[in-house]
Amino acid sequence: MQIKQEKSxxxxxxxxxxxxxxxxxxVAGMFTSRGYNIDSLTVAxxxxxxxxxxxxxxTNGPPPVIDQIIAQCERLVPVHKVTDLTDAGPHVxxxxxxxxxxxxxxxxxxxxxxxxxxxxxxxxxxTGSFVFEITGSPAKIDTFVALMREVGLVEVARTGVAGLxxxxxxx
Amino acid sequence: xKEKSGAEILVDSLIxxxxxxxxxxxxxxxxxxxxxxxEHPKLRHVLVxxxxxxxxxxxxxxxxxxxxxxxxxxxxxxxxxxxxxxADAFLDSIPLVVITGQVATNLIGSDAFQExxxxxxxxxxxxxxxxxxxxxxxxPVVAEAFDLATxxxxxxxxxxxxxxxxxxxxxxxxxxxxxxNPPSKADFAxxxxxxxxxxxxxxxxxYTGGGIINSGPAASEALRELAELTGAPVTSTLMGLGxxxxxxxxxxxxxxxxxxxxxxxxxxxxxxxxCLGARFDDRVTGxxxxxxxxxxxxxVDIDRSSINKTIHVDLGIIADVGTAMKQxxxxxKSRKTKSADLSxxxxxxxGWRAVECLNYPENKDSIMPQLAIERLYELTKDKKPIITxxxxxxxxxxxxxxxxxxxxxxxxxxGLGTMGxxxxxxxxxxxxxxxxxxxxxAGEASIQMNIQEMGTATQYRLPVKIFILNNEWxxxxxxxxxxxxxxxxxxxxxxxxxxxxxxxxxYGWKGIRIEKPGDLDAGIEEMLAYDGPVxxxxxxxxxxxxxxxxxxxxxxxxxxxxSDEVSGTMDDEAKALV
Numbered sequence: 001m002q003i004k005q006e007k008s009x010x011x012x013x014x015x016x017x018x019x020x021x022x023x024x025x026x027v028a029g030m031f032t033s034r035g036y037n038i039d040s041l042t043v044a045x046x047x048x049x050x051x052x053x054x055x056x057x058x059t060n061g062p063p064p065v066i067d068q069i070i071a072q073c074e075r076l077v078p079v080h081k082v083t084d085l086t087d088a089g090p091h092v093x094x095x096x097x098x099x100x101x102x103x104x105x106x107x108x109x110x111x112x113x114x115x116x117x118x119x120x121x122x123x124x125x126x127t128g129s130f131v132f133e134i135t136g137s138p139a140k141i142d143t144f145v146a147l148m149r150e151v152g153l154v155e156v157a158r159t160g161v162a163g164l165x166x167x168x169x170x171x
Numbered sequence: 172x173k174e175k176s177g178a179e180i181l182v183d184s185l186i187x188x189x190x191x192x193x194x195x196x197x198x199x200x201x202x203x204x205x206x207x208x209x210e211h212p213k214l215r216h217v218l219v220x221x222x223x224x225x226x227x228x229x230x231x232x233x234x235x236x237x238x239x240x241x242x243x244x245x246x247x248x249x250x251x252x253x254x255x256x257x258a259d260a261f262l263d264s265i266p267l268v269v270i271t272g273q274v275a276t277n278l279i280g281s282d283a284f285q286e287x288x289x290x291x292x293x294x295x296x297x298x299x300x301x302x303x304x305x306x307x308x309x310x311p312v313v314a315e316a317f318d319l320a321t322x323x324x325x326x327x328x329x330x331x332x333x334x335x336x337x338x339x340x341x342x343x344x345x346x347x348x349x350x351x352n353p354p355s356k357a358d359f360a361x362x363x364x365x366x367x368x369x370x371x372x373x374x375x376x377x378y379t380g381g382g383i384i385n386s387g388p389a390a391s392e393a394l395r396e397l398a399e400l401t402g403a404p405v406t407s408t409l410m411g412l413g414x415x416x417x418x419x420x421x422x423x424x425x426x427x428x429x430x431x432x433x434x435x436x437x438x439x440x441x442x443x444x445x446c447l448g449a450r451f452d453d454r455v456t457g458x459x460x461x462x463x464x465x466x467x468x469x470x471v472d473i474d475r476s477s478i479n480k481t482i483h484v485d486l487g488i489i490a491d492v493g494t495a496m497k498q499x500x501x502x503x504k505s506r507k508t509k510s511a512d513l514s515x516x517x518x519x520x521x522g523w524r525a526v527e528c529l530n531y532p533e534n535k536d537s538i539m540p541q542l543a544i545e546r547l548y549e550l551t552k553d554k555k556p557i558i559t560x561x562x563x564x565x566x567x568x569x570x571x572x573x574x575x576x577x578x579x580x581x582x583x584x585x586g587l588g589t590m591g592x593x594x595x596x597x598x599x600x601x602x603x604x605x606x607x608x609x610x611x612x613a614g615e616a617s618i619q620m621n622i623q624e625m626g627t628a629t630q631y632r633l634p635v636k637i638f639i640l641n642n643e644w645x646x647x648x649x650x651x652x653x654x655x656x657x658x659x660x661x662x663x664x665x666x667x668x669x670x671x672x673x674x675x676x677x678y679g680w681k682g683i684r685i686e687k688p689g690d691l692d693a694g695i696e697e698m699l700a701y702d703g704p705v706x707x708x709x710x711x712x713x714x715x716x717x718x719x720x721x722x723x724x725x726x727x728x729x730x731x732x733x734s735d736e737v738s739g740t741m742d743d744e745a746k747a748l749v
Contacts, residue, residue: 018350021302026294033295064479071476077299077319077350 008060010039011086012093012163013070014171015055018078019045026076027055036061036069040095040138040160052080058138058161083171090166096159097141102129103152111151118144129154177306178203178337181270182211184313190241192217192232192602194225198245199285200272203337205243217602217631220623222249224595226256227621230265231596234582235557236603237387239266239320246272247285250331251292255589257327258296262586263410264385266325268316269297275335276304289331298326306336307343314347323353324474325385354473357490362498364486365445365469369499370508372443372467374516375403378426381410381585382448382472382492384578390414390493391578394447397496400503402510404520406434408449409570410585417574423520424529427455428721429567432528433520435719435727438463440519446470448492451482452586453748461726471495528719528732529571538688540565540640540711544572544612547638550695556608557582557600561593561617564646564717569612571717591620594637598624601633608636608699615641615708616665625678628704636698637706639671642713650716655741675706685709723748 017023024043031038039058046054059069066084073082085091099120101111108130115122115132118140124131134144138161145156165171175183181204185193192215197205208216219225222244229240240260244253250271260267274283290302299319301312309332316328369375377398383390391414398405398421405415406426415422424431426438435457438444444466449455451470456462459481468484470477471492478487488495502508531541558573559582560566566583575581582600584592593611601609611618618639628635648663675682681701685694685708698705719730724745 022290022294025291029294064483068476068480071478071480075474075476080350 006062008062009066009086010058010060011066011084012091012161013057013059013073014083014085014163015057015073015079016081017053017055018080019047019050019053020078023053023078024055026078027057027073030072030076031059031069034072036065040158042160042162056160056162083165085163085165085171088165088171091163091171092166093137093161093163094135095138095141095161096133096135097145098123098157099132099134099145099148100129100154100156101132101148101152102154104128107151111148114144114147114151120144174340174342176203176207176338176340177309177332178207180306180309180341181313181332181337182207182214184310185241186211186214188313188317189238191215193241193243194219194228194232194599195243196222196225196245196249198249198272200246200274200334201243201249201270201337203334204270204272204332216243217598217627219595220626221621222252223255223591224598224621224624224627226253226267226269227259227589227592227595228599228602228624228627229267229269230256230260230263230592231559231582231599232603233265233267233599234384234596235579235600237579238603239268239317240599242267242269244269244271245285246274246289247287249285250289251287254292254296255587257293257329259584259587259589259592260327261296261298263584264325264381265327266320267327268313268320269327269329271329271331272337273302273331273333276333277335279333289329293329296327297329298324300329300331302331302333303336304333305345306339306341307345309336311345311347315349315351318349319351322351324382353491354489355491355494357471357488357495357498359498361486361488362495362502365488366499366503366506366508368443368467368469368486369401369403369445370503370510372403373511373513374440374442375401375513376437376441376444377401377403377405378407378438378444378446378449379405379411379414380408380447380449383411383414386448386491386493388578390448390496393493393496393500395419396500400500400510402513403445404437404517406430406438408452408455408585409583411449412570412581413575413578416576418576425570427452428457429571429717429719431571432526432719432730432732433523435721435730436523437520439727441466444468446472446484447496448472450477451480453481456482457721458724458726461728463727526732528730531715531718534712535688537712538685538691538709540568540642540715541572542688543640543691543709543711544568546691547610547612547695548573550692551608551610551699554608555580556610557597557604559583559593559596559600559609559611561611561613561620562588562590563614563617564650564715565612565614565617565640567647567717568640573612590617594618594621594635595624595627597635597637598627598631598633601628601635602631610636610638613637613639614646615639615643615668615671616645619669622674625675625680625704625706629679632703634703636704638698639706639708640711641668641671641708642711642715643668644713647717653716654722655746657740671706671708680704680706683707
């Protein structure tokens, strides 16, 4: 017997939630308990009074599953609003990564040259290493990290995607 | 404001919510609450014998009365024992408020005595849960919890209260929050579209579920009127039995795995399906890609996540099902809508009914379980009994052969399928309806899962009747092993059974044993005549199986009607389905 796999789509969802204990566990745990995927997840409180947080989740699944994910998120009591940025129209997505590279000689020069091209900033330097800060779309960061692998990549920290709708409306 | 302890605030809040009965079991982490209860004799506490019993009793109370059931248990094992009942209420959408004690806030996370992460454990089997860390939060949390449990799609809500929060005093009260805005009325355009589809249908069907019962008695009334107006036949899920009268001429019987031939064939062949408060559960649909292939589907549900979850529908209506039906009726009438000619549809249904799928072989020597249920129905129907069940063959036979004309009379564990549900549920139902006849139709295996609750019935003088169909097997397991595993009966024999009559007597109950078909009526009459709890050990045919049946992985048209159609093997795809 074979277990069938269905074609997946990538979707970026943003959730406006109450900033209280357990909310993240509720959202993340719902994904696990119902078998949905989380590719990345970011969360931070965004209100002056610290009452509300925005969660940005990148997930993937066939369209009916994405629809179920949104409906299941909406069922959670501390979740006030769910927006599917991928479906809602033009939006911006950004991710930040810290990339540590170690090396000497040509590798070191190549690393700083590539970083310049990719508009990565040096935020720490020693005689044998750099830490770059790079912001951009996940694809751009993927490419940059792949290049750094060839010139002495040590480690990477990524924030996951944060996203907003384009234009004047609130998502 | 006068200073009050957390425990006092909690008890006052429960009284303010109109709570009359609490099902619970004391322990270290809820002693302050129990001390407050001592001061409030108006709030009746039912002491169960195991916390699972408390949760199921609260479910039975809720299902039979329409009011939320309240549970009070201690931390650690008290809470974990109640989890099955919480999960059961979650799947069957039963309103519960479960209060659990917790170790003091400064001990949380230290693996303290009787500490368990109750909010963590119940997070995904409750509608919502709280860990209350400040007594000033208690009143607003209780208010929100009752609102969440009862409005919208009902469900269990857990409030975990550390012991020091129960003891601490406060004169303050946090503001009440209202984060809950469930849908009620349906969109006008959707309702008119639904009526348009229904009125043109040549083969319509109303597929109803537990949502109608949850919506309240008015929804059951509306369903009757809607069926009358549209002329459509009505079928129901296990959870929805009673919403439409089984004595009505439009009633097709239950649908699904052990549903009637006419209900399943009509579901398969209909051209417009109106699903009212049901959720296309796998026990109902059978094989998904063969489910009602040619119908236009309309789904009314209060929970948006139920729509398009397993079956794609053409028109999803998010609303309270009772309100939506009322809207349909009003518009149908005001526009003087007429149904299409349904005579051909009804003649096809007549043909399916003629199969008489619920017939079973006669047996002169031993009691056929179906016969036992039929006699129980005939001899009790005038008393309008409340029936609870355990889980297994007896449950399906009860659903097939006991007939309900009113809502809130049929209490069963549908979604989770919890053995051991029936007796505590009967106790809860009896607490809420002291004068009603409450019967738990049980199996000899299931009944042992919460047998300790016999003591509860004795203590509170609850005259519940437990009617055990005793075939000495975990019958449904044995049936599946016969159908799927060539009769390799791995661990499905109920060995070392107690003497149920002697057991009944030891708890101060009456015990009755029925062994021969000729003694059936007399035994049932004797049970009914006794003014107190009775346990009936009804010895039934050991090898009877429950038919009709849609085997797992099959479609509605592939029903097995009799045991001689069974091959005894199944492919891996089918075996992988539950």
